[in-house]
Amino acid sequence: KAYVPGAEPKADMGHLNKELMELVNSLRPKSDERQRQSEALEALRTALTTRWPDCKVHLFGSTANQLSICNNNDIDVCLELPDLPSDSNTKGDIVEELGTLLTEAGMQNVLPLPKARVPVVKFVVGDNGTKVDITVNNILAIVNTKLLADYVSIDERLLQLCYVIKHWAKRRQVNDSYRGTLSSYCYVLMCIHLLQQRQPPILPCLQAIKPPTHFRTVGQWVCDYYDDLEALKGFGEPNKETLAELVWAFFEYWAWKHDYNNAVISVRTGGFLTKSQKEWTRRVGNERHLVCIEDPFELTHDLGRTVDRQTNGVLHKEFERAACVLRDHDNPLEKLMEPYRA
Ligand code: GTP
Numbered sequence: 508k509a510y511v512p513g514a515e516p517k518a519d520m521g522h523l524n525k526e527l528m529e530l531v532n533s534l535r536p537k538s539d540e541r542q543r544q545s546e547a548l549e550a551l552r553t554a555l556t557t558r559w560p561d562c563k564v565h566l567f568g569s570t571a572n573q574l575s576i577c578n579n580n581d582i583d584v585c586l587e588l589p590d591l592p593s594d595s596n597t598k599g600d601i602v603e604e605l606g607t608l609l610t611e612a613g614m615q616n617v618l619p620l621p622k623a624r625v626p627v628v629k630f631v632v633g634d635n636g637t638k639v640d641i642t643v644n645n646i647l648a649i650v651n652t653k654l655l656a657d658y659v660s661i662d663e664r665l666l667q668l669c670y671v672i673k674h675w676a677k678r679r680q681v682n683d684s685y686r687g688t689l690s691s692y693c694y695v696l697m698c699i700h701l702l703q704q705r706q707p708p709i710l711p712c713l714q715a716i717k718p719p720t721h722f723r724t725v726g727q728w729v730c731d732y733y734d735d736l737e738a739l740k741g742f743g744e745p746n747k748e749t750l751a752e753l754v755w756a757f758f759e760y761w762a763w764k765h766d767y768n769n770a771v772i773s774v775r776t777g778g779f780l781t782k783s784q785k786e787w788t789r790r791v792g793n794e795r796h797l798v799c800i801e802d803p804f805e806l807t808h809d810l811g812r813t814v815d816r817q818t819n820g821v822l823h824k825e826f827e828r829a830a831c832v833l834r835d836h837d838n839p840l841e842k843l844m845e846p847y848r849a
């Protein structure tokens with residue numbers, strides 16, 4: 508159904524908000540799940556420090572930034588080897604070696620992908636069922652995990668919105684960057700960006716506040732930003748919008764308001780850039796730049812690059828479907844989250 512400018516949801520937003528908050532609470536990871544994940548991490552740490560005594564083993568991604576929803580058995584781990592040269596061939600070699608080592612250590616379904624853009628080994632911790640993605644010296648991911656964690660601690664509506672959007676994206680099968688839709692990391696950046704745009708803003712732009720207080724440079728990328736969270740306490744309070752209103756704003760934006768032809772979403776600047784500014788106007792190799800989301804640190808990296816013509820259509824249809832369900836139904840939640848069936 509078509510866009511009607513200014514149209515508001517039909518539902519009682521107070522009631523919808525109550526239901527969404529219940530959903531959020533039901534999606535919080537249970538303690539036994541967290542227990543299993545930390546046991547898996549410890550088993551892994553033991554195996555790795557035996558081989559590399561001076562390595563560090565970091566947790567990153569959603570289990571490290573509070574954005575993990577329950578029944579997510581996946582953890583993201585980074586093996587940090589201080590003296591490793593930074594070219595990706597060496598990382599690929601380590602990934603090969605890791606594959607052998609993890610198999611010998613009793614891990615299951617070990618799958619090394621040394622040629623991936625970010626070389627990785629995927630495996631399952633034997634008796635524990637936790638699925639692990641382990642990467643080598645993936646320092647950018649550690650830094651961006653901290654950035655996301657810092658945003659999460661500024662206003663609780665970010666976590667709530669991310670939970671709802673991640674749950675929706677899984678139900679509607681649009682959360683798989685290997686299949687041309689968007690990664691969870693990408694959805695989280697879309698949520699942060701939305702909250703930076705609200706009037707008054709719910710989130711600041713941590714990379715634009717001067718001077719920075721957190722310093723880190725990774726290769727060519729300067730990853731400094733402001734992280735004095737104590738000083739930012741209550742930042743979003745002048746804005747009284749509820750979760751239900753923000754969920755509606757998210758889908759309304761991505762269904763009808765985003766300028767897919769020209770705009771690039773940039774959490775780094777707290778605003779928008781153009782595709783021509785980024786030189787993301789034409790297809791290069793497999794990178795099509797149909798939905799453009801700038802990585803906050805790795806500035807040449809368009810997180811929407813995995814989207815192709817076909818999946819772009821799928822995504823747009825899903826955003827429109829969600830917006831229409833919210834707009835046109837008295838009681839939209841069940842329909843909004845209805846599992847996708849081909
Ligand atoms: P779930 O596993 O679905 O709960 O989400 P997640 O927050 O763990 O996100 P995901 O598994 O998509 O990514 C894990 C982490 O990898 C993110 O938090 C980022 O730190 C990093 N990451 C993922 N995709 C990219 C990418 O394309 N570029 C970079 N630089 N980092 C990425």
Ligand code: MG
Nearest residue numbers: 568569581583
């Ligand atoms: Mg993850």
